Every structure is written in C-alpha cells, then in structure tokens.
Amino acid sequence: MTLADRSHMPDAERVVIKIGSSSLTGPDGRLDVQAVRALVDVIAARHLAGGQVVLVTSGSVAAGIDPLGLASRPRDLATAQAAASVGQGMLIARYSEAFAAHGLRSAQVLLTAEDTVRRGHYRNAQRSLERLLELGVVPIVNENDAVATNEIRFGDNDRLAALVSHLVRADAMILLTDVDGLYDGPPDRPGASQISVVNSPQEIEHIDIGGTGSAVGTGGMVTKIAAMSIATTSGIPTILTKATNVAGALAGEQVGTWFAVTGKRTTRRRLWLGHAARVRGRLVLDDGAVQAIKRGGASLLPAGITDVKGEFDAGDPVELVDPAGGVVARGLVAFDSTELPELIGRSTHWLRERLGEGYDREVVHRDDLVLARVRL
Known part of the structure; x- marks a missing residue:
C-alpha cells in the first residue's frame, strides 16, 4: 500500500524502524538497557496487534566502548572492529531478552556492504528477511561491523535501512535519532523551526544539513536525508523523529518530519542497480x-x-x-x-x-x- 500521509501509519502492515547509537547509549557511552526495552515495548505492541516490524539498529561499536575501557569511539578500523565484536553480543542479548519478555522471538541479521553490492547476496538477504517475517520473528538488522573492510560504517545504517525497507517491501520507514525532526537550520540556533512535511527534495534544497553524528554514532543529517531520498523515490514514505516519539509515529500522530513519496515503487533489481550496486x-x-x-x-x-x-x-x-x-x-x-x-x-x-x-x-x-x- 501507499500511505498518503502520516495519519495512515496505523494501517501500515510492514514498517522498518532504524535507531541510531546516540538513542541507545548514555552520555558515558554505555548501552542504555532502559532505552532498548522502551523501544522493544513499542515494537512488540505493534507486532502483537498484527503488524510486522523490521528493526535496523546501530550501537554495536558504542556498546563495546565501555567493556574495552575505551575513552571514546575508536577511530582506527581494528579497534572499531574489536569494539563491534564485543558490543554486538551485548546488544543482541539485550534485544532478545526484551522481546522474550513479550513472548516474541527475534533474530540477528548481520549484513555487510558486500551483501548489498553483490546481486546474489542481495537476493539471499531478501529471502532470509521475508522468511523470518513469515515465521513471526522480529528481524534485528545491523551492519556486520566486525568484518567490515572498507569503512566501519554504512552511513550509520541509514542507507542500509532504506535498502532493507525496499527489500522487504515496507509500507513505511521510521528513522529514530536524537533530534525530533528536520529543522530549517541548526536545531540549536535561535529561531530555527521544525519542518512538519517534506513533499519534494526541492523544498529543502536551501537548508544547511551539514555536520556529523554524535560522539558514539557516525551518521549525521546528510546520511539521513540521503536514506530518505532512496526510500521516498522508491515509493516508501519516511518519518524522522526522536526515539521517544516512536509510538506516536506508528500511531500517526504529528511527530517529527514526514517525507512524502516522490516516486513509484520499483523492482528490487532496479533498486539494487540504482543504489546498492558497486x-x-x-x-x-x-x-x-x-x-x-x-x-x-x-x-x-x-x-x-x-x-x-x-x-x-x-x-x-x-x-x-x-x-x-x-x-x-x-x-x-x-x-x-x-x-x-x-x-x-x-x-x-x-x-x-x-x-x-x-x-x-x-x-x-x-x-x-x-x-x-x-x-x-
């Protein structure tokens, strides 16, 4: 289905939700278990009401910072991979525990950039995700940072979330971050206003969306706008909002920024060729x-x-x-x-x-x- 506006979000049968590292960790870099549980509570409620949710999560590197005694997110690839190896186990364990409390099963799906640039891998990922959803399992997708070779990030998983949204033919995508939507300037600048709806890329061409992500994340607003472009031009509307607003976003409330569809749904093969192929x-x-x-x-x-x-x-x-x-x-x-x-x-x-x-x-x-x- 194609959702005309956010009021139809309760009708979305399948939604991809992406959450960033900054929404899952505290100021000290530790994984915030309460944040994980709060997100899972909302996803579980949607699932138990008959909907399907695919969760794309960041946080594995951030979760490994404290156990390894690191002062901040590592900049060199080897240490970042080590942090991801330690943190990924912690992250998925917390998710599994939280979903189990609702009587739900979850599954870890680790992807690398190679899985999206090679067509055979891309199709295998699609089949795996579809089957998990058919079995009533909540897929938890993350980039396999522990073996990433070119970069330790995939645009902070934003672009990955857009590709996954198309892979599973999602009705909508929700990007959760540490700001409550897109602003017409830096959010901390006096007079900056939140933009409620974006109907076309031309409407935001004048906006300065530069800047990097948080201290524990890697993506900034640029990667989110790019991900939303992939989704909306492929027929998938997107909401950008804070993690604490996820329930309201799913309920169709006026939270965050709604990015309307600007193109028709295309085949997975064409999306792979246009956005994922190397x-x-x-x-x-x-x-x-x-x-x-x-x-x-x-x-x-x-x-x-x-x-x-x-x-x-x-x-x-x-x-x-x-x-x-x-x-x-x-x-x-x-x-x-x-x-x-x-x-x-x-x-x-x-x-x-x-x-x-x-x-x-x-x-x-x-x-x-x-x-x-x-x-x-």
Missing part, C-alpha cells in the same frame, strides 16, 4: 545518446559511446556519463571492457557486417538501465 567502470556517451537515455525507453548502442573507462566483465554494473562526466544512468553492460573499444562509435549494421552476429546487440539494454537520481 559500479565497475564508466561509459562516456555522446550528446545524442545522452538525450536518448534521458528521455527513457532507449537502450545504449555502441554508436553512442565515445570512451570506455575502467575494467569490467560482461554483466557488471557501470555508470553511463555525459561528455562532461555527469552521471546519466547506471546499467548492466553486455560486453567486457576489453571488447568495447573496437566497437564504440560503430553502427549496428557495420558491426554485424564486419564482426558477425552478436556484436550488433545493445551495450546496455533498456531493461538493465536505471536513470540517475540526485543524491544528497
């Missing part, structure tokens, strides 16, 4: 090909390509860029990077006559192509 190279297009792609409905032919950048195999995701380097689209390429140079700029007739059948096919078929959207 591109392996670039195809530079001429102006004619750019216009054909932007208008939609056109496949990319060899004649429209002027240059090939990077190394990739047939079937890999690549970016399609204009002559100035601006990203026009993403797509799955049908040729290896070693094959393409001799094909570019050639007509399909020339390729068929000189190289034979098969070389006159599309470089990127329109069914394997997703137009680029603005990323904040």
Whole structure:
C-alpha cells in the first residue's frame, strides 16, 4: 500500500524502524538497557496487534566502548572492529531478552556492504528477511561491523535501512535519532523551526544539513536525508523523529518530519542497480545518446559511446556519463571492457557486417538501465 500521509501509519502492515547509537547509549557511552526495552515495548505492541516490524539498529561499536575501557569511539578500523565484536553480543542479548519478555522471538541479521553490492547476496538477504517475517520473528538488522573492510560504517545504517525497507517491501520507514525532526537550520540556533512535511527534495534544497553524528554514532543529517531520498523515490514514505516519539509515529500522530513519496515503487533489481550496486567502470556517451537515455525507453548502442573507462566483465554494473562526466544512468553492460573499444562509435549494421552476429546487440539494454537520481 501507499500511505498518503502520516495519519495512515496505523494501517501500515510492514514498517522498518532504524535507531541510531546516540538513542541507545548514555552520555558515558554505555548501552542504555532502559532505552532498548522502551523501544522493544513499542515494537512488540505493534507486532502483537498484527503488524510486522523490521528493526535496523546501530550501537554495536558504542556498546563495546565501555567493556574495552575505551575513552571514546575508536577511530582506527581494528579497534572499531574489536569494539563491534564485543558490543554486538551485548546488544543482541539485550534485544532478545526484551522481546522474550513479550513472548516474541527475534533474530540477528548481520549484513555487510558486500551483501548489498553483490546481486546474489542481495537476493539471499531478501529471502532470509521475508522468511523470518513469515515465521513471526522480529528481524534485528545491523551492519556486520566486525568484518567490515572498507569503512566501519554504512552511513550509520541509514542507507542500509532504506535498502532493507525496499527489500522487504515496507509500507513505511521510521528513522529514530536524537533530534525530533528536520529543522530549517541548526536545531540549536535561535529561531530555527521544525519542518512538519517534506513533499519534494526541492523544498529543502536551501537548508544547511551539514555536520556529523554524535560522539558514539557516525551518521549525521546528510546520511539521513540521503536514506530518505532512496526510500521516498522508491515509493516508501519516511518519518524522522526522536526515539521517544516512536509510538506516536506508528500511531500517526504529528511527530517529527514526514517525507512524502516522490516516486513509484520499483523492482528490487532496479533498486539494487540504482543504489546498492558497486559500479565497475564508466561509459562516456555522446550528446545524442545522452538525450536518448534521458528521455527513457532507449537502450545504449555502441554508436553512442565515445570512451570506455575502467575494467569490467560482461554483466557488471557501470555508470553511463555525459561528455562532461555527469552521471546519466547506471546499467548492466553486455560486453567486457576489453571488447568495447573496437566497437564504440560503430553502427549496428557495420558491426554485424564486419564482426558477425552478436556484436550488433545493445551495450546496455533498456531493461538493465536505471536513470540517475540526485543524491544528497
């Protein structure tokens, strides 16, 4: 279903809730067990009333800070991984205890960036989450920080929550943080006002949303706006609010900021290609090909390509860029990077006559192509 506004939140059958580290820990960095229980009480009530909730939680690194005797969140990867290894066990144990008090089962689902950039892993994650929900289990999703290799964070799990929302075809997403919504300026600035509803990205283009996360978290408002863009352009409305407002958000009360849907639901494959896939190279297009792609409905032919950048195999995701380097689209390429140079700029007739059948096919078929959207 598509929720027209927040008053329809009680009708949402499946909701993804993401909570940040700062909402789960105290000023000293210790895991706040009461905060965990308060969140679980609300989720359990929704579940027992017939709804489904997927919880995306941060906090594993923060939970490991105190047991390891660290003064603050570690900056080096090895120590952060160690803290995550210690903290993840503590975090999931507290969640399990809290859900068990309501007679509910929960399950830990650890994901890495690799699970979202490889299509096979992405589909496996989707099947696992769907089956857990069918069995009446509350999935608790977190990035597998203990084995993360590129960065210890995934945008503080905000982007991960948006991808999970699409994976499970959620009716809505709720991002819980330490502020009660989006403001038209820094919340601590005199005169700053909370924004109740955002109907399009253009409405907030003028707002300064810079800044980093809390001392125990890693994401700031930028990552949250980016996550909400992924969700809303994919047909999933989003609420940004404080953790203490989660019950009100689920009940459709006027809390936080409502981000309305700006696009239609798309297939999981297209979302994976547009937001989760790791591109392996670039195809530079001429102006004619750019216009054909932007208008939609056109496949990319060899004649429209002027240059090939990077190394990739047939079937890999690549970016399609204009002559100035601006990203026009993403797509799955049908040729290896070693094959393409001799094909570019050639007509399909020339390729068929000189190289034979098969070389006159599309470089990127329109069914394997997703137009680029603005990323904040």
